[in-house]
Amino acid sequence: MTRISSLCVFCGSKTGDGPAFEAAASRLGELMVERGVRLVFGGGRIGLMGVVADAVLGGGGEAVGVIPEFLKDLEVGNDGVTEQIVTASMHERKNRMFELADGFVVLPGGLGTLDETLEIVTWKQLRIHSKPVVVVNTLGYWTALRDLVQHIIDGGFAHPAVAELFTVVDTPDDVFGALEAAPEPSEEVLTSHL
Secondary structure: OOOOOEEEEEOOOOOOOOHHHHHHHHHHHHHHHHOOOEEEEOOEOOHHHHHHHHHHHHOOOOEEEEEEHHHHHOOOEOOOOOEEEEEOOHHHHHHHHHHHOOEEEEOOOOHHHHHHHHHHHHHHHOOOOOOOEEEEOHHHOOHHHHHHHHHHHHOOOOOHHHHHOOEEEOOHHHHHHHHHHOOOOOOHHHHOOO
16 A cells, blocks of 8 residues: 555544543644654644644644635634645535545544544545545444444445454554555455445
């Protein structure tokens, strides 16, 4: 696979309950700086978005924030980023983040994080891209997502290979190994529907 020089991180605009979520976001940022990997993220200064960006920027790394105009107007944008890209819509934001990234990491978050994750995994299923997607399952946060995908497979609505469209790891320290080991999407994830 291609060397990862830029990672898009999907995560919450809240920090969640308990210090483990913030610690995971901060650790991921540290690991990205150690490897010279640029952060692409939703551009917010709040929540886990702010934590991971602060870790990257605090360590001397680069962070590109992609934020829609309406959120910028609500003053939640991180103006301390290396580069800030303001988009007209959420759809444009997600597409721009996709274009800028070599891979994706998902930390805990809310409905927006879930939306971003499912869209990028669906695009991989549709063979729009073959970039790796790694989900960090801090405190078992994303176990329900993994179980839901298995339920979809068991119900006959997806080929078993869709489970390989993303990799679930327990800690940020497992992320880069999982990115390197991520399999290419198999043809059956798309053609089994045709």
